[in-house]
Amino acid sequence: GQNIDQPTEMTATEGAIVQINCTYQTSGFNGLFWYQQHAGEAPTFLSYNVLDGLEEKGRFSSFLSRSKGYSYLLLKELQMKDSASYLCAVILSPGQGGKLIFGQGTELSVKP
Amino acid sequence: GAGVSQSPSNKVTEKGKDVELRCDPISGHTALYWYRQSLGQGLEFLIYFQGNSAPDKSGLPSDRFSAERTGGSVSTLTIQRTQQEDSAVYLCASSLLWPPVQYEQYFGPGTRLTVT
Numbered sequence: 349g350q351n352i353d354q355p356t357e358m359t360a361t362e363g364a365i366v367q368i369n370c371t372y373q374t375s376g377f378n379g380l381f382w383y384q385q386h387a388g389e390a391p392t393f394l395s396y397n398v399l400d401g402l403e404e405k406g407r408f409s410s411f412l413s414r415s416k417g418y419s420y421l422l423l424k425e426l427q428m429k430d431s432a433s434y435l436c437a438v439i440l441s442p443g444q445g446g447k448l449i450f451g452q453g454t455e456l457s458v459k460p
Numbered sequence: 461g462a463g464v465s466q467s468p469s470n471k472v473t474e475k476g477k478d479v480e481l482r483c484d485p486i487s488g489h490t491a492l493y494w495y496r497q498s499l500g501q502g503l504e505f506l507i508y509f510q511g512n513s514a515p516d517k518s519g520l521p522s523d524r525f526s527a528e529r530t531g532g533s534v535s536t537l538t539i540q541r542t543q544q545e546d547s548a549v550y551l552c553a554s555s556l557l558w559p560p561v562q563y564e565q566y567f568g569p570g571t572r573l574t575v576t
Contacts (some may be wrong), residue, residue, distance in 0.1 A: 350489060353518070381565075389569075390551060390567035390568060390570055391551075391567050393564045393566075396492075396564070435502060435503065437503070445494070447494070447505045447516065447519060448503075448527040448565075449505065450495075450500040450502040450503050450504070450505070451502055452501065453502050457534055
């Protein structure tokens with residue numbers, strides 16, 4: 349089966365750094381995505397990793413280790429507006445139907 | 461249009477009735493996806509279209525669910541004989557290309573379906 353694990357919720361302080369981890373066990377792998385979803389809104393794309401290493405985009409960075417089935421999303425200089433759910437998703441290879449499998453999401457609360 | 465649009469935004473229906481949900485992707489996007497998100501849950505992948513073709517329909521929860529896409533544009537998701545467990549937000553997304561090329565999915569606002 350396909351399994352993606354993330355912490356259910358996290359709390360951090362405005363201005364701080366937070367790391368949200370994601371581990372996956374899938375029968376195929378064609379890349380990993382991070383999405384941000386505010387309550388009542390649609391998800392918005394944050395990052396995509398297909399090779400090992402760190403991808404940096406402004407205050408957000410995403411890391412991937414394919415051998416460990418592990419990724420993390422790093423948020424720097426936290427702002428109140430970063431309070432949201434962060435979704436980790438793995439896209440399976442075309443031979444596996446090319447499906448996008450989402451984790452349950454990590455609810456991040458940023459406190460003043 | 462500027463983004464992915466979905467209609468209706470909200471739908472309340474009685475158990476046993478059929479419903480049809482519509483998605484208008486971003487113009488020129490070849491790939492279109494349907495997801496379901498139940499309250500407090502992650503996104504559940506239902507089906508995707510590459511052009512008008514749906515290569516894999518195994519994500520659809522049951523044979524009461526069907527989807528089609530015409531003209532490489534608009535897609536409809538139909539749920540027959542709705543059940544209470546079908547209550548969820550149904551999200552549609554589109555992307556310019558299909559993997560393995562790196563792509564970005566743009567999500568619509570969703571249709572909130574409530575089955576009473």
